[in-house]
Amino acid sequence: MKTILNIIWLVLSGLWMAIGYVVAGIICCILIITIPFGIASFRMANYALWPFGRTVVRKPESGAMSTIGNVIWIIVAGIWLAIGHLTTGIAMCLTIIGIPLGIASFKMIPISLMPLGAQIVSTDNPQQVYQGSY
Template sequence: MRFILNVIWLVLCGLWMAIGYVIAGLVCCVLIVTIPFGIASFRIASYALWPFGRTTVERRDAGAGSLIGNVIWIVFAGWWLALGHIFTGIALCCTIIGIPLGIANFKLIPVSLMPLGREIVSTDEAFGRW
């Protein structure tokens, strides 16, 4: 089921969102000071490309630098990205087939707001195998 949802996601909105995050990552990498934001943007792009079966977890070794970076990210890029995910999620939830995709869009909001200090892992790793 995850594979089918990921393919539908990829066709409807995942590819476009990933391209947007990659462009933002390239812009951030051109400006030397913002390379950590570029790397985080590339990480989000891979997550936005194939979200089902994966989740984000907090990194235990993230410190004050991640907090400061996340505040800067929210001010300059995070809230725009979050608004995009909210509007796309609402639009996708208007159809029965789009509801899981809309929920996946809502799942991307926290990582789009605060990408530093987070790691993307499979759901099996995050919650353990039963």
């Protein structure tokens, strides 16, 4: 079932949202100081392509620097990506078949706003972040 949902997601919104994340990542990688934002953006692009079967887990050891980075990210690119997820989520929820996809789009809004200090893991083993497996 996850594969079918991922394929439908990829066609309807995953590809377009991933392109948005890749563009944000390329822009962030232009300057040396914003390379961590670019890496996080590329990681989220991968998640935006194939989200079903994966989840986001917050790292407990992330500190003040990730909070400051997330505030900068929200201003630079996060708000626009969150608006993209909100728009696609509303559009998908207009049909009964698209409701699970819309909900998945809404669930991606927090990670699009605050990517630093989070890790994307498989839903089969969401505790792998605490076992040191990155």
